Amino acid sequence: MPIGTRYVFIASMDVDPEKEDLFNEVYDTEHVPCLLEVPGVIAVTRLKAQDFEVSMGGELKSVARGETPTWHAIYEIESPDVMKSAAWAEAVERGRWPGEVRPHTRNRRHSLQQVMGA
Numbered sequence: 001m002p003i004g005t006r007y008v009f010i011a012s013m014d015v016d017p018e019k020e021d022l023f024n025e026v027y028d029t030e031h032v033p034c035l036l037e038v039p040g041v042i043a044v045t046r047l048k049a050q051d052f053e054v055s056m057g058g059e060l061k062s063v064a065r066g067e068t069p070t071w072h073a074i075y076e077i078e079s080p081d082v083m084k085s086a087a088w089a090e091a092v093e094r095g096r097w098p099g100e101v102r103p104h105t106r107n108r109r110h111s112l113q114q115v116m117g118a
Contacts, residue, residue: 005076012069012109019104030095040082047072
């Protein structure tokens with residue numbers, strides 16, 4: 001399914017292995033629903049990085065995940081201003097995320113991408 005917005009915000013991180021179940025539960029049942037209530041947030045897709053093989057240049061290459069974070073969330077947003085809004089600021093601090101999950105995350109990376117083309 002094509003991305004339906006002009007911008008995506010990507011949040012990536014690792015989580016302490018013993019907290020992965022809590023991380024996934026809170027992300028799916030609290031954090032994402034809270035952020036979907038923010039005006040200008042259109043959709044959220046969660047991803048888990050994988051090692052893989054790919055055929056390139058006539059040979060099969062193995063690609064390890066390396067030091068990139070394991071967990072990613074792609075937020076389709078209407079504009080970069082969405083992330084500066086009071087609604088966003090309130091949503092990211094709701095529920096168990098700030099106190100029970102965020103302290104167990106590391107290797108956090110955030111990026112904003114402008115969607116190009118159709």
